[in-house]
Amino acid sequence: KAGVTQTPRYLIKTRGQQVTLSCSPISGHRSVSWYQQTPGQGLQFLFEYFSETQRNKGNFPGRFSGRQFSNSRSEMNVSTLELGDSALYLCASSSNGNTDTQYFGPGTRLTVL
Amino acid sequence: AQSVSQHNHHVILSEAASLELGCNYSYGGTVNLFWYVQYPGQHLQLLLKYFSGDPLVKGIKGFEAEFIKSKFSFNLRKPSVQWSDTAEYFCAVKARTGYSTLTFGKGTMLLVSP
Numbered sequence: 001k002a003g004v005t006q007t008p009r010y011l012i013k014t015r016g017q018q019v020t021l022s023c024s025p026i027s028g029h030r031s032v033s034w035y036q037q038t039p040g041q042g043l044q045f046l047f048e049y050f051s052e053t054q055r056n057k058g059n060f061p062g063r064f065s066g067r068q069f070s071n072s073r074s075e076m077n078v079s080t081l082e083l084g085d086s087a088l089y090l091c092a093s094s095s096n097g098n099t100d101t102q103y104f105g106p107g108t109r110l111t112v113l
Numbered sequence: 114a115q116s117v118s119q120h121n122h123h124v125i126l127s128e129a130a131s132l133e134l135g136c137n138y139s140y141g142g143t144v145n146l147f148w149y150v151q152y153p154g155q156h157l158q159l160l161l162k163y164f165s166g167d168p169l170v171k172g173i174k175g176f177e178a179e180f181i182k183s184k185f186s187f188n189l190r191k192p193s194v195q196w197s198d199t200a201e202y203f204c205a206v207k208a209r210t211g212y213s214t215l216t217f218g219k220g221t222m223l224l225v226s227p
Contacts, residue, residue: 104157
């Protein structure tokens with residue numbers, strides 16, 4: 001089985017712009033979670049989608065949003081980018097998102113200038 | 114909400130030394146526990162997990178972890194580390210009630226010198 005894929009792998013944006021990141025889960029997985037990884041804060045949960053519905057949301061401002069499509073692929077969007085949004089954004093998929101294991105993609109490295 | 118504490122931010126060992134990385138969590142109910150590893154330039158990979166049963170779990174590459182419920186701990190061990198074990202290690206916990214989230218510790222950077 002192919003693993004979790006994320007596109008693009010690297011992105012450079014300037015303050016005030018918006019960005020969309022994409023994640024394709026492992027085939028058959030219906031849950032997709034997003035995390036932000038920074039050296040200072042570590043891995044922080046952004047949100048989780050299951051069957052096109054947001055099931056959980058972390059403590060991030062409304063500028064961070066996401067969605068999931070019927071094929072379980074997911075996108076996250078960050079609007080009005082700030083310097084502090086520079087981070088590695090990780091996507092993880094699992095079959096049901098509740099009691100099973102999450103498998104992570106390689107991440108998208110976002111740099112905001 | 115659950116939280117995870119990893120005792121050491123940085124650990125430096127020589128090859129063949131034994132490793133123990135501490136992890137404690139706070140949550141009053143039943144949890145699933147995980148150790149993930151992130152090798153330099155690579156993505157986060159599952160090292161091992163505990164859901165139920167034998168509290169001593171074995172993972173890939175000779176790693177093992179022991180769940181001690183009374184201490185809310187899930188420490189990672191390896192009898193003899195190799196240079197290739199240089200990586201960042203993350204402990205994570207997920208409550209087994211409702212739709213809980215996976216909560217990570219801050220991570221421990223392990224550097225193994227040859």
